[in-house]
Every structure is written in C-alpha cells, then in structure tokens.
Amino acid sequence: MTSAVPATATATSYGELLDRALAGELGPDPAALRIAVAFTTRQAVRHDGRGTGYRNEVLSLRLAEAVGSCAVEPGALPDSTVEECVDADVARLLRHPLEAVRVAALDAYLAYVFPHTPGNGAEPVPLPGGSSLVKSRARAKAVVELLDLPAGSTVLLVGVVNSLLEALRERGLTAIACDFKGGETETGEPVATDALTEAGRCDALLVSGMTLGNGTFEPLRLHALEHGKQLVMFAQTGSAVLPRLLGQGVGAVCAEPYPFFWLDGGPGTIHRYRDSCTGGGPR
Numbered sequence: 001m002t003s004a005v006p007a008t009a010t011a012t013s014y015g016e017l018l019d020r021a022l023a024g025e026l027g028p029d030p031a032a033l034r035i036a037v038a039f040t041t042r043q044a045v046r047h048d049g050r051g052t053g054y055r056n057e058v059l060s061l062r063l064a065e066a067v068g069s070c071a072v073e074p075g076a077l078p079d080s081t082v083e084e085c086v087d088a089d090v091a092r093l094l095r096h097p098l099e100a101v102r103v104a105a106l107d108a109y110l111a112y113v114f115p116h117t118p119g120n121g122a123e124p125v126p127l128p129g130g131s132s133l134v135k136s137r138a139r140a141k142a143v144v145e146l147l148d149l150p151a152g153s154t155v156l157l158v159g160v161v162n163s164l165l166e167a168l169r170e171r172g173l174t175a176i177a178c179d180f181k182g183g184e185t186e187t188g189e190p191v192a193t194d195a196l197t198e199a200g201r202c203d204a205l206l207v208s209g210m211t212l213g214n215g216t217f218e219p220l221r222l223h224a225l226e227h228g229k230q231l232v233m234f235a236q237t238g239s240a241v242l243p244r245l246l247g248q249g250v251g252a253v254c255a256e257p258y259p260f261f262w263l264d265g266g267p268g269t270i271h272r273y274r275d276s277c278t279g280g281g282p283r
Contacts, residue, residue: 009114012248014218017241018106022094027113030090035108037062038085040077043262058236059100060258061085061093061108066115067258068108070100070213071237103212103238111240116255121243122271125254127261133163135261135268139254140167142270143234146252149173149204158195158220159208162186164234168206176202180214199223209235209242225249236260243273251275 009026011017020026043056057074059081060067077100085093085101093105116122125142127135140163147155151172157164160179165187168175177185178192185191192198196219199205205224211217224231230251233242239255246253253273261268 009120010244010246010248013221014212014241014245017244018094018102021106021109022091026110030094030109031092033063033090033109033112035061035063035085035088035090035093035105038082040082041258041260041263042074056262058258058260059104061101061104063090063108063112066108066111066240068104068106068111068240069237069258070103070107071210072100072213099215100213103241107238107240110244111257114240114244116240116257116271121246121273122255123273125270125272127268127270129265129267131265132262135265136161136163137166139234139256139261139270140164142272143206143232143254144168144171144173146232146254146272146274147171147173147204147206148230148251153203154201156195156199156202156205156207158205158216159210159234160185160191161208161234164206165189175206195220196223199229202229204230204232206232206234209233209237209239212238212241221245221249223249224251239271246273246275 011020021030038061041058055074058069058071059077060069090105090109093101096102114120127138144167154174155168156178157175158178160177165175165185176198177189178195178198180193182193183191205220207220231249233250233253235242235253236256239257242250242253255271
C-alpha cells in the first residue's frame with residue numbers, strides 16, 4: 001500500500017499547478033534552476049503481428065536527475081526548440097510560447113521536486129523485458145487495472161493504443177476510441193475525433209497525457225469532475241504533472257517517465273497513483 005499524494009503538492013487545475021510552480025509554492029524557485037539537456041525522441045513502430053504502426057515525437061528536458069516530457073505531433077516542433085531550452089531557467093520555460101515546452105518544463109520541475117516514490121504517492125509496477133509488443137501489453141494491463149468498472153461498462157479511450165483496446169476487451173469493457181486523426185482502429189472500429197462529445201455516453205475516461213500538450217485535457221477533467229466519472233490517465237507526457245491533480249477529476253494515473261517502454265528491451269518500471277478518496281480499481 002502506498003501513501004497518498006501530499007495535499008500541499010496538489011492543485012485544482014493544470015493552470016493553477018503551473019502558477020504555483022512559477023510562484024515557488026511547490027519547491028525551489030524555478031528561476032534558480034536550469035535545464036542542462038534538451039532533446040527530442042522520434043520513433044516509428046509496427047509491433048510483430050500487428051497490421052498498423054504509428055509514429056511518436058517527444059520533447060524532453062533534463063533537470064538534474066529528472067526528465068520531463070511532452071509528446072507532439074511528428075514534425076510540429078520547430079528545430080530551434082531544443083537550443084532555446086538548453087541552459088534556460090525553468091521559470092522562463094514555464095512561460096514559453098509553445099505549450100509543449102511549458103508542459104515538459106513543468107513535468108521536469110515536478111519530477112525533480114516530487115520523484116516517483118511511495119512517499120510521494122507512487123506504486124512502482126515492474127515491466128518485463130521483451131519485445132515491444134510484450135512490453136506494450138504489460139503496460140496496458142497495468143493501466144486498465146486502474147479502472148474501477150464492472151464488465152459491460154463503456155470507456156472513452158482518448159489516444160488510440162491497440163494494446164489498451166485489447167486489454168479493455170479482455171476486461172469485458174466496451175471502448176469508444178478517440179483521436180484527432182480519426183480513421184479506424186486495427187480491428188475496424190471507427191475512431192471519433194471529438195472526445196468531449198463522446199464522453200457523455202461513456203461510464204469512464206481513459207486518457208493519454210498527450211492531451212496536456214494539445215489543450216484538450218482540462219475540458220475532459222472538468223467533465224469527469226462534474227459528472228462523477230472516473231478519469232484514468234496514462235502518461236508519458238506529464239507523468240509528474242498529472243499525479244498532482246488527483247482528486248480534482250483525475251482518479252488515477254499510470255505515470256511513465258523517460259525512458260519509455262518502447263525505447264528499451266530490458267525490464268522497466270512504471271508508477272501508478274490513485275486518488276485515496278475514490279479507491280481506483282482492482283489491486
């Protein structure tokens with residue numbers, strides 16, 4: 001059993017969390033901390049046995065031992081971004097005009113101040129070594145276990161991940177897939193493009209941390225809060241940000257800081273957080 005996220009380390013919204021960090025209310029003055037390394041990770045994948053593939057691009061900022069990340073649409077980030085971030089103080093980057101930089105900077109700052117440890121509310125979950133598909137399925141199982149739902153319930157999945165769709169089906173849950181790109185899932189289900197419209201007909205929301213970077217997270221958080229629905233986040237983007245919003249619409253988080261499961265064939269660790277007031281699914 002892990003301890004709860006400290007109340008002093010939380011906020012009522014993403015905007016408030018950003019403001020509290022800038023004001024130095026969550027830890028050291030961000031103006032006195034500098035980013036030593038900035039880098040992007042570009043990846044294309046097609047798991048063995050899968051009919052479709054996908055691409056990822058992630059901006060990451062290193063602050064001492066902590067790395068904060070924000071995924072972006074491939075090719076959307078200006079080439080000059082990493083140079084702008086290197087040796088910049090965190091406060092400056094928290095005010096950067098690009099949302100992706102602000103998210104990655106806040107993620108790095110909060111990962112530095114509140115590492116993923118049991119004392120900060122995290123439950124470590126080991127991932128096995130193996131192929132990209134083996135690790136993807138193991139992560140998906142750990143994420144879906146956070147949903148506290150009976151079989152037959154409907155889940156809005158924002159950010160189409162085939163292993164998550166597979167894990168939801170294994171739990172007897174119906175998924176409505178949603179992604180800006182639309183199209184179809186690998187098994188032929190339609191992919192919606194307007195998450196907030198679809199949320200009204202779902203019992204719970206399973207949402208990618210990428211929504212922090214594209215501006216769609218807050219409406220989904222408010223929907224979950226107002227309608228009493230469980231919102232579970234799976235987060236490579238903002239893995240240290242989202243646990244600070246537990247109890248404010250966010251019911252649970254599966255946090256996966258850099259390096260992500262798709263970068264390494266060896267064993268790894270992800271970190272689960274639950275809102276202590278709402279439980280959070282099978283243990």
